[in-house]
Amino acid sequence: MGKIIVTGASGAFGKAAAELLLERCAPEDLVFLTRTPDRLKHFAEAGAEVRAADFDDPASLPQAMAGGERMLLISTARVGTRVGQHRNAVEAAVSAGVDHIVYTSLMAADAPDNPAIVKLDHRATEQIIEASGAAWTHLRDSQYSEAIALAMVIPALAAGHKPDNCGDGKVALVSRDDCVASAVAVLTQDGHRNKAYTLTGPEPISIPEALGMAAEIAGKPITIEQVDDEAMFAYFDSLGVPRHASDIVPDGPIPWSSDDMVTFGTAIREGFFAGCTDHVERLTGRPPRALRDIMLQHRGAWPQ
Missing domain, CATH: 3.90.25.10 (UDP-galactose 4-epimerase, domain 1)
Known part of the structure; x- marks a missing residue:
């Protein structure tokens, strides 16, 4: 079985996901990507692989993605200019053999008349992943x-x-920790390929x-x-x-x-x-906070 990759592992969501994955998986099966590897030395010391990756430098990505089977693509912070970054990551992952991409999207990202401009980035990224040839899971988070x-x-x-x-x-506000736990559940369980989940409180x-x-x-x-x-x-x-x-x-x-x-x-x-859903509880086995x-x-x- 290939490795689980987490992008943006030095950010708040990525670091929390990495810590939870280390509780559930053998560390040698985990790859954590970051632009600042020095900030994740503790993960490397725990036995996980920490690799440098910069979505603005596509040439750096195939090596960073090598050996991965499932990838958690955490949306970057650059609203309005991040779709190109996400495209670079998806293309490199698929070319490296990643078979399943789990993406942190937004509630109602697929609603065509949703006026929130942030949904444009998220839906564009969902479509890039859907067209990539990899299996996909969209985690459409409510506001944190x-x-x-x-x-x-x-x-x-x-x-x-x-x-x-x-x-x-x-708005059915959702804890970021519940979204992290849901992402880790999808990465470590079967049965979630080509599905979208709306994560709410x-x-x-x-x-x-x-x-x-x-x-x-x-x-x-x-x-x-x-x-x-x-x-x-x-x-x-x-x-x-x-x-x-x-x-x-x-x-x-x-x-x-x-x-x-x-x-x-x-x-x-x-x-x-x-809207409210039971997706957090279905994925994690516990009610949302x-x-x-x-x-x-x-x-x-x-x-x-």
């Missing part, structure tokens, strides 16, 4: 609970208020309701200001967030763009993230 509990809640608590364009749209909740939960846990008020999309753009402009992915400064202080976040809010408002649980876990990082 951790993104709410940290990136959204912390500044909202600090300011005491937050503008929001999601309206009363519901246990209950749909609106963003105002989620921030209300955080305010209650923290004992501090958060006032939600319901705004339209243009006012949301203006808010991000005031923070110095670039409008478009093409405006993002590489390795700069803000790695995302406002058109990504505003259109994601539009998609929530219009109901594209409201609730948002309150994630908030309590990260409460120590909140402003006092």
Whole structure:
């Protein structure tokens, strides 16, 4: 049997997947790819292979993929410009003999009228994998609970208020750890070839309701200001967030763009993230974690 490859293994998702795979598999059956091998010395010391790989350098990839049978392709952070990176990775993997590619996609990536521009990258990558000749599994993640509990809640608590364009749209927030466990399950079990799974948490909740939960846990008020999309753009402009992915400064202080976040809010408002599935429990054998649980876990990082 060939090896399991994890791309982006020095990122948060990749590192968590690598750690879980080491609990389930013989280390010699695991290959972890990263642009920064020095950061993964502990995995190499545990017996896994750590290989240098850069999706922007296609010539580096066939050697990095050699001997792999299944690959977890974790979407890179470059919204708007990552499809080329993903294409390089898929083509190199297939040419090296990888037979099954598991991809971290987005809920409703295949909905043609989903206004979230981030879905364009994900659906394009899904189609590249589907056309590659390898078997595929698309893991279509909902929004991460951790993104709410940290990136959204912390500044909202600090300011005491937050503008929001999601309206009363519901989103079944999912823990990143549950998405990692689902990915590892697909990589280590049979029966998941050429299937798509939508990974959600246990209950749909609106963003105002989620921030209300955080305010209650923290004992501090958060006032939600319901705004339209243009006012949301203006808010991000005031923070110095670039409008478009093409405006993002590489390795700069803000790695995302406002058109990504505003259109994601539009998609929530219009109901594209409201559905719930039992796919996490079916894949992992345990129910997904609730948002309150994630908030309590990260409460120590909140402003006092």
